[in-house]
Amino acid sequence: MFPGEDYISQCNTTNTSIQNGQRASVIQTRPLQNEVNHINAAEFVLDESNWCCDSQEMCNLKLLSQKTLPPIGRPETTGPSYPGGIAVWLAGVVLPLTLVVLTLVGLSVYLSRRRKDRDMMNSAEGGENEPMILPPGSIRDLLDMTTSGSGSGLPLLVQRSIARQITLLETIGKGRFGEVWRGRWRSENVAVKIFSTRDERSWFREVEIYQTVMLRHDNILGFIAADNKDNGTWTQLWLVTDFHEKGSLFDYLMEHTVDPYTLSKMALTVSNGMAHLHMEIVGTQGKPAIAHRDLKSRNVLVKSDLTCAIADLGLAVRYDSTTRSIDIPPNSHVGTKRYLSPEILDGSIAMHQFDSFKRADMYALGLVLWELCRRCSLVADEYQLPYFNVVAPDPSMEEMKQIVCDKKLRPPIPDSWHKACPELVALSRVMAECWYENPAARLTALRVKKTISAIGNERSSQSDSSSDVKA
Structure with a gap:
């Protein structure tokens, strides 16, 4: 059918x-x-x-x-279904959520540490955060009243109070990590180096070095204060120092020649500042040995009396002889390529030996002395940077390595320098001994200081003798 x-x-x-x-x-x-x-x-x-x-x-x-009907027995249980199985569900849902949580926790820890570093300047002895009322007087008066001979700078609360009372007037320069302003505190000019938050480590490091006990010296830029300016939307990190209206040695030599006496004085004060940095002072109020690592004419300031002060300690390293440890800043910068020593350029520097950093400083000091001698009024050559005749204005590491290490070239020392004056003769010999290929053969900062000082003493003796003869 x-x-x-x-x-x-x-x-x-x-x-x-x-x-x-x-x-x-x-x-x-x-x-x-x-x-x-x-x-x-x-x-x-x-x-x-x-x-x-x-x-x-x-x-x-x-x-x-x-x-x-279903068989009589244990009833079926119901529960959540997991398309593709429990393993797929865990991989697709639980794992991403876990990663998000871990990322948020890591970010929170990072921001907390950054905030803690910045708040270094927000607290002072006793936990006070508000600026204090400062007594009348100059910054020098405050230093004399509050440092008690420690040479480490003003107390944090005093620094904060000074920084909050500064008025910025004009930009006077730009550097690797920020801008430099001329500011006014009461009736005094001050220099304010402003770092952005992305360079917070550099700011913190430079403040840390400047506040080293017993660092204050006539031939090292005077540190005044450090503070952070936070208005809720952006943060500025301030480093306040002495202001020197003549600017850097680079700027000064571009515009001026120097007589033999000034040449000797500038060379002596630069080497004196380097000798103080390199020297370790032992004791309860001692100072660790410090190597600059970025010495150049732009990082030497000219004071009103034409003496010099070494600035920009952001790349400096410290040596603790008690623990035999080297405190190296946590950044990848190695200084200015034009002024790097042969052992840095070819990578042979012994990073675990502090003397290696001091010897690299001495190579750079020899180049700064060459810049000074070139502008002596008795020879009056046009101002130029070291190696101006063999490398580009902004040379690469490879260019400098080829010139300094492979070809073993050094800035020229004209014959005229050996005939011009005793200062040029002595400084020509000193600079040549500072840029030896072998780091261990280079002069120390203390030896350079004593040699140049002897030149000045000899000239003074000759002047006194001439005066006696005329009389």
């Missing part, structure tokens, strides 16, 4: 009979025998459908659509 055709048949069930030759619609339940699936009291439920009946007894038993 086919669906849709009439038929004449009789289909018997246990309690129902269908006949009269028509489609059958059967809706009934039939008790199951216990032996079927061994389930008691279960039922087959017959869907409402059309069925074709055959001519046999109980023929519709094979054709009935059946639905069985």
Whole structure:
């Protein structure tokens, strides 16, 4: 039989009979025998459908659509579904969330440490944060009253108070880490070096070096104060120092020549400042030995009396002889390429030996002395930087290595210098001994200081003798 055709048949069930030759619609339940699936009291439920009946007894038993109830036993438990499995769910959801949390925690720790460093200037002895009322007088008076001979600068609260009372007047220069301004505190000019927050480590390092006990010296730039200016949207990091209106030695030599006496005085004060940096002072109020690592004419300032002061200690390293440890700043800068010594250029410098850094300073000092001698009024050559005739204005490390290490060139010393005056003769010899290829053969800062000092003493003796003869 086919669906849709009439038929004449009789289909018997246990309690129902269908006949009269028509489609059958059967809706009934039939008790199951216990032996079927061994389930008691279960039922087959017959869907409402059309069925074709055959001519046999109980023929519709094979054709009935059946639905069985689930077996009697422990009920199925329901829970969250994980598309692709629990492992995929963990990798796709839990792992990214964990990474986000760890990132936030790391960022929080980093910002907390930065805030702690900046707050170094926000606290003083006793935990005070507000600027104090300063007594009348100059910065020199405050230094005399508050430092008690320690030579480490003003107390933090005094520094903060001074910095908050400074008015910025004009920009006077730009450096590697920020701008330099002329400012006014009361009636005094001060220099304000302003660092951006991205150079916070450099600011912190330079402040740390300037506040070294017993560092204050006539031939080292005078440190006054450090502070951070935070208005909620941006932060400026201030380093306040003495102001010298004549600017750097580079600027001064560009515009002026120097007579032999001034030449000797400038050379002596630069070497005197380097000797103080390099020297270790032992004692309870002692000073560690310090190497500059970026000595050049731009980092030497000319004072009003034409003596010099060494500035910019941001790359300096300190040596603690008690622990034999070298305190190296945490940045990748190595100084100005033009002034780098041969052992730095070729990578042979012994970083674990502090004397290596001092000897590299002496090489740079020899180049600064050459710049000075070139502008002596008795020879009056045009001002030029060292190696001006063999490298570009902004040479690369490879260029400098080729000139200094491979070709072993040094700035020229003209014959005219050996005939001009005793100062040029002596300084020509000194500078040549400062830039030896072998670092151990170079003069020390103390030896240079004594040699140049002897030149000045000899000239003074000659002047006194001449005066006696005239009399």
